Amino acid sequence: MRAMSFADAIDDALGQAMADDSRIVVFGEDVHTLRLPLFTRFGERRVRSAPISEAAFLGAAVGAAMSGLRPVVEIMMVDFIAVAVDALLNHAAKLEAFSGDKWRCPLVVRAACGGGYGDGGQHEQSLWGWLAHIPGLTVVVPSNPADAGGLLLSAIEDEGPVVYMEHKLLADYWLDYLGGGSRKTVQFDVPKDGASGPVPDKWKPLPLGKAAVCREGNDITLVSLAVGVHRCMEAAKELERKGISAGVLDLRTVTPLDKDAVCQMVARSGRLLVVDEDYEAFGLSGELAAIVAEAEIKMKYGRVCTEETIPYSRELENEVLPNTKRIVDAALKLM
Numbered sequence: 253m254r255a256m257s258f259a260d261a262i263d264d265a266l267g268q269a270m271a272d273d274s275r276i277v278v279f280g281e282d283v284h285t286l287r288l289p290l291f292t293r294f295g296e297r298r299v300r301s302a303p304i305s306e307a308a309f310l311g312a313a314v315g316a317a318m319s320g321l322r323p324v325v326e327i328m329m330v331d332f333i334a335v336a337v338d339a340l341l342n343h344a345a346k347l348e349a350f351s352g353d354k355w356r357c358p359l360v361v362r363a364a365c366g367g368g369y370g371d372g373g374q375h376e377q378s379l380w381g382w383l384a385h386i387p388g389l390t391v392v393v394p395s396n397p398a399d400a401g402g403l404l405l406s407a408i409e410d411e412g413p414v415v416y417m418e419h420k421l422l423a424d425y426w427l428d429y430l431g432g433g434s435r436k437t438v439q440f441d442v443p444k445d446g447a448s449g450p451v452p453d454k455w456k457p458l459p460l461g462k463a464a465v466c467r468e469g470n471d472i473t474l475v476s477l478a479v480g481v482h483r484c485m486e487a488a489k490e491l492e493r494k495g496i497s498a499g500v501l502d503l504r505t506v507t508p509l510d511k512d513a514v515c516q517m518v519a520r521s522g523r524l525l526v527v528d529e530d531y532e533a534f535g536l537s538g539e540l541a542a543i544v545a546e547a548e549i550k551m552k553y554g555r556v557c558t559e560e561t562i563p564y565s566r567e568l569e570n571e572v573l574p575n576t577k578r579i580v581d582a583a584l585k586l587m
Contacts, residue, residue, distance in 0.1 A: 257448045258397045259423040262362075263290065265401030265455045266324065269408050270294055273322065276408060279309060280326025280362075286425075287326075306336035310361065314344050317359040322408060330363040330417060331377050344413035345388030359413045360404075364426060365393075366419040366479060366529055367573055370566035377562065378478075381528070381535035383415050384506040390414040390460060391506040395422070395481040397449045399504060402458030409457060419478040419529075422446050443482030461508030465517070469499030472583055473517040475540060476527035477503045480574055484527055487579035496587060506536060514540060515547045523552045523586045527574050532557035554582045 256264060267290055270276045279300040284291050291299040302309035306327055313323040327333050333340070344357040367376030384391045392407055392414060394400040400418070407414040420426040424447060466481060467488055474484040481502045488498040499517050503510065518524045524544060526537040537555040544551055556574045563569050 253450045254453060255448060256397050256451045257424045258394075258400055258418070258446065259425050261397035261401040261451050262404055262418065263287065264451075265404045266290065266408075267293065268455050269405055270298065273408075274298075275320065275322045276324060277316070277321055278324045278326070279313070281328055283326055306332050307339065310336040310339040311343075313359050313361075314339050314347075314357055317344070317357045317413075318347070318355060322358050322360075324360045324362055324408065327361055327363040329375055330365040330379050330383075330415075331374055333361070333363060333379070333383075333415075340383075340389060340413060340415075341386055345386050348388060348412060356411045357413050358408075358411050360407045360410075361413070361415045363415065363417055364420050364423065365417045366421060367562050367569060368421050368479070369427075370564065370569060372564040373562040376569075378417075378528075378530040378558070380415075380417055380477075380506045381530040381539075384509075384536070388412060389507065391417070392460065392504070393417045393419070393477045393506060394504060395419075395478050395502050396446050398451045399458060399464070399502075401451055401455045403460070403504065405455055406457040406460050410460065417478070421479050424448075443479060443486070445485070446479070446482045458504075460505050461510055463504055463510035463513040464502045465499070465513070466502050467498070467500040469497040469521060471497045471521055472523040472525060472586060473499045473501060473514075473521045474525050474527060474579065474583070475501045475503065475514060475517075477506070478529065480527040480529055483574060483576050483579055486576045487583065490576070490580050491583055494584070496583065498583065509539075509543075511543050511547075515544055515549055518544050518551050519547075519549050522550065524554070525579070525583055525586060526555040526557070527579055528555065528557045529574055530558060532559050552586045554586050556582050 313325040347357045484500045491498045528537045
């Protein structure tokens with residue numbers, strides 16, 4: 253085992269995959285700079301900078317995947333995927349179904365997501381529920397370095413399109429960028445765990461659709477992903493001081509969703525609290541409630557989500573996004 257940051261773990265796993273498979277190519281805006289070690293190692297033919305036109309290079313990636321390559325395309329922030337969503341919604345995601353399984357689109361879209369640093373509603377969205385709503389798309393959202401590398405390998409090996417999302421508060425190079433220059437006074441609520449940790453000496457794929465139990469608990473089940481997992485762990489410790497045993501489940505992927513793991517934990521605790529940095533309405537939090545209800549499991553249910561457009565003001569933003577205080581308050585209400 254070795255220690256590695258969240259961002260370095262992703263690039264390290266990507267480098268291992270590229271060395272093993274010459275079909276893997278990386279392209280996106282400024283990747284020569286952002287992925288300099290990969291560019292130095294594999295050259296311009298396999299690490300290609302693209303113009304600032306997400307629609308153009310994501311559309312090109314669909315064609316490249318159909319032609320036999322395995323593109324890893326970088327959309328700097330998941331918010332910008334909106335200008336290229338046609339390539340995912342109407343082409344990549346539907347290709348297998350429309351062709352009767354004759355065509356596949358092994359494509360990874362790598363995108364930063366999440367807020368908590370004062371950049372407003374056009375740069376801090378999560379959107380994994382929106383993307384997971386599209387049949388044919390796989391959506392991966394890791395919370396720690398070991399999962400980040402292993403899930404990336406599985407995303408690359410998958411035969412269909414995968415959106416691989418990295419929360420910016422876990423990635424050190426994003427924090428350096430966002431906190432630099434005129435933003436040196438910005439305070440980040442960064443989890444103590446998650447930004448760095450142990451990783452395997454050689455990466456192995458982790459199964460998609462398999463949640464991880466981070467903490468066992470008998471009184472209430474907290475379900476989340478990305479930074480929300482670490483917020484839940486902090487909340488669980490505070491609840492423990494109040495005599496409440498809280499379990500924490502890290503979904504790791506939104507699609508496929510580990511329904512069995514959710515139902516098993518909620519059946520034991522009788523209470524479900526979903527912590528979701530994506531929007532509340534018509535999203536992941538409601539889907540999880542429906543899954544448990546359809547399994548005929550009796551429970552008390554609550555959710556802590558982003559309820560409206562994320563404001564630019566850091567103080568107002570903290571009231572909108574899920575945080576430890578909101579999680580604890582919601583858990584106590586369920587008790």
